[in-house]
Amino acid sequence: MKKFAFQDYFPDDVAVCYGCGRHNHEGLHIKSYWENDEGVCRFMPEAHHIAFPKVVYGGLIASLIDCHSICTAMAHAYKIEKREMGTEPGIYFVTAELNVRFLKPTPTETELVLRAHVTESEDRKSYVHCSLFAGDIETACADVLGVRVQSYRKE
Template sequence: MTIHVLPLQDQAAPEGICFGCGSAHPSGLHIKSHWDADGVHVVCKHTPAPEFTGWPDLVYGGFIAMLVDCHSNWTAMAYHYRAEGREPGTLPRIDCVTGQLNLTYRKPTPMGVELTLKAWVEGEVGRKSRIICEVWAGDVLTVIGDSVFVRVSTEKLRAEAQAVI
């Protein structure tokens, strides 16, 4: 018997419109993040479409950055929900934003291969959390993200963005 668990994105933000991870974006990637069976890592699998080619036969590095950004953010939020003993999607909603995004491109990432993103919180889960995210093309580690995600109030963030306009 297989138990199907909704992806974090569909549980916590089914109305999300982010191009990379928004479940409701009409033409987005709709990446899906899940807790791994090990209970430590949050994983995502994605095969880049041909339009995300950089060099011939290689995935565009900026596209990889987007995958790491979205998946790492969901990893941060998943860890926050867990730290509070709550399921994703319970209220009040938990939101995080990218504070710092760092990637090390270790090897070329080939097109036509399903990528596996494997992420976790390194250290404490706090207002600012450090996320490590590995990108694997088959059994080859191609990229490592080492980033910081910040827990925010959506209302405050929206107000600050409107003040800029």
């Protein structure tokens, strides 16, 4: 059985996000999956993602964490409601707060692994903690507040 990424469930008309949208041809096209109770994303930086030689640009790190964390919040909300991802009405979140801590330089020549989990959810808010690893080394982490919003679907 094929394992689908959280982002694979997004309807075509909303799958345009720079971070994860399959219809954004200039985007990063990240994919997030459940591994136990964590949302996990793997990303290999490209040569143009640098800040300095062999060091990943911090804005890219923030973008990866932002998109992966919000997708994890959405997937978690479907779990809480005991619904399959992609079922209607769709569940959507936006970023209300993104507090990134850069712990060490992130190398460009290593696959990056993001691990996110919802630490708390209440009403329309989900609090997500995300860590970014280069190999076994945590190079950045963030606390993200996602807020559930009405559908982005075109009527």
